[in-house]
Structures are given as C-alpha cells and as structure tokens.
Amino acid sequence: MIETKSSPKPNEGMWLWLIKMVSGLLIILFLLIHFIINHMTGSAGGGQLSFREILQMYTSPAYILLEALFLVTVISHGLIGLRAVILDLNPARKVMKVIDPVLLILGIGSVIYGIWLLYAVASLAA
Amino acid sequence: MSVDTNKPTSSNWWKWFDFRARDVGTWAFILNRLSALGLVLYLFLHLIALGQLVQGPQAWENFLNFAKNPIIMIGELLVIIGGIYHGLNGIRIGFATFGRSTPQQKQAFYAVIVVTIIASAVFAYRLFT
Numbered sequence: 001m002i003e004t005k006s007s008p009k010p011n012e013g014m015w016l017w018l019i020k021m022v023s024g025l026l027i028i029l030f031l032l033i034h035f036i037i038n039h040m041t042g043s044a045g046g047g048q049l050s051f052r053e054i055l056q057m058y059t060s061p062a063y064i065l066l067e068a069l070f071l072v073t074v075i076s077h078g079l080i081g082l083r084a085v086i087l088d089l090n091p092a093r094k095v096m097k098v099i100d101p102v103l104l105i106l107g108i109g110s111v112i113y114g115i116w117l118l119y120a121v122a123s124l125a126a
Numbered sequence: 127m128s129v130d131t132n133k134p135t136s137s138n139w140w141k142w143f144d145f146r147a148r149d150v151g152t153w154a155f156i157l158n159r160l161s162a163l164g165l166v167l168y169l170f171l172h173l174i175a176l177g178q179l180v181q182g183p184q185a186w187e188n189f190l191n192f193a194k195n196p197i198i199m200i201g202e203l204l205v206i207i208g209g210i211y212h213g214l215n216g217i218r219i220g221f222a223t224f225g226r227s228t229p230q231q232k233q234a235f236y237a238v239i240v241v242t243i244i245a246s247a248v249f250a251y252r253l254f255t
Contacts (some may be wrong), residue, residue, distance in 0.1 A: 004151060004222040004231045024216050031209070048190050051183040054140060054254060059157070080168045088136045114248065121182045 009087045011096065017082050023077040030070040037063070058125035064118055071114040079107045154235045158215050161208035168205045203253055207246045214238040 008017035042049035049057070050100065057063050083103055091099070136140075148156070178189045192198070218234050228234055 004219065006219050007221045021220065025220065028213050028217070031213070048191075048193065051179075054179065054186075076167060078169050081162050082166055085162065089139050092136065095136075098234040110170070112171060117173075117176060117180065124180070
C-alpha cells in the first residue's frame with residue numbers, strides 16, 4: 001500500500017522533502033502565470049510567442065523575476081523528485097555518493113545557464 | 127495486495143513495472159512517477175530549446191517552424207497532460223499531507239483524472255485547431 005500522505009523518504013531528509021512540497025505549490029502558481037503569458041498570448045501559432053513579442057516581455061523586470069523564480073523552483077522540485085525516484089530503488093550508499101553530486105552540479109549548472117539566458121535575452125531587449 | 131514482496135530493489139528494479147495487483151492509490155503513484163520523469167525530461171529540453179533565443183530572430187523562427195512538426199506537438203500535448211495530472215495529484219497529496227484531507231481518497235483521485243481529461247481535451251483542441 002502506498003501512503004496517500006507524502007513524507008520524507010529514508011535518506012531524503014526533512015529539508016529536501018519540505019523544499020519539494022513548498023516548491024511544488026509555488027510551481028502551480030508560477031506555471032499558471034508563465035503559461036498564460038508565454039503560451040496563450042502569442043501570435044506565432046501553436047501557442048508560441050514571436051521573437052519580437054518575447055523581447056517585449058523581457059522589458060518587464062517583474063516578468064524576468066517571475067521567470068527566475070520559476071526556474072529555481074522547477075529545477076529544485078524536478079531534481080529532488082528525481083532523487084526520490086532513485087531512492088525508491090534502494091540504491092547502495094556509494095551509488096548515492098555519485099548521484100548526489102551529479103544532481104547538485106546539474107541543478108546549479110541549470111540555474112546558472114537559465115539566469116545567463118534571462119540576462120542575455122534581457123540584454124537583447126534593452 | 128503483494129506490494130511488500132513486490133517492492134523494487136536495485137537487484138529487481140523491473141518489479142517497478144509489474145502492473146499486477148496494484149490498487150487505485152498505486153496507480154495514482156505510478157502516474158505521478160511517469161509524469162514526473164516526463165516533465166523533468168521536458169524541463170531540460172525546454173531550457174535547451176530556449177537557448178535558440180540568443181542566436182537571434184532567424185534561429186527562433188526556425189525553431190518555431192521545427193516545433194510545428196506533429197510529433198513535437200504530440201509531445202507537447204503529453205507534457206500538458208502530464209503537467210495537469212502531476213499538479214492536480216500534487217494538490218490532492220498536499221491536502222492529505224497537511225491535514226485538510228477527505229477519507230474519500232479514491233474519489234479524490236477519480237476527480238483528478240476527470241479534470242485532467244477535460245482540461246487536456248481543451249488544450250488538445252486549442253493546440254491542433
């Protein structure tokens with residue numbers, strides 16, 4: 001029987017679990033705003049913004065802040081969740097000693113890349 | 127219910143895919159996992175694709191044309207279905223975890239499925255027409 005309630009997995013730790021819960025809730029909010037702005041107002045077809053429309057968005061600091069928060073929460077939630085999936089396979093401790101730094105580097109690298117991308121596109125828009 | 131003997135370990139990880147003797151809650155869990163893995167894959171593809179923006183308007187235009195490929199659009203629909211399900215199921219689990227729960231968890235799960243199907247149908251209509 002799988003529990004309906006969510007709880008920290010063995011080796012997950014209270015903090016990672018709590019971040020996963022809180023970020024999950026925030027993502028619902030950020031995703032709704034992101035989706036409405038980015039995929040329901042565009043003129044490029046298939047729910048896409050044209051290049052000009054994207055640059056227009058990036059003139060708004062509030063939009064850039066929202067995208068940055070969305071980036072951090074979704075990467076945290078995704079990678080902590082991926083780690084939980086791996087933990088359910090009961091990996092050996094030494095396996096996790098490899099996987100943990102890989103996920104951490106992937107997460108930090110993705111956030112740096114995403115922030116750089118936000119900055120680069122915002123520079124084009126300026 | 128034979129989950130205890132059926133519990134996946136690193137040596138019999140394939141048990142994860144054994145769909146016999148699953149109850150409703152386990153299906154909710156399986157769908158949550160599948161959607162989670164799909165969404166993580168999509169997240170990184172999405173971030174990589176957005177890198178086209180710094181290549182300028184022509185590169186973005188090319189990407190948009192590429193994304194009109196029906197296979198990509200079916201992939202996008204799967205992302206939408208997975209996202210809606212994962213979000214709604216997450217809300218259900220959140221309520222159960224933090225104390226505002228209903229004992230009717232099966233019914234709550236069926237409600238999640240019904241809303242996911244309806245919302246996905248609306249998105250599919252918008253995407254393909």
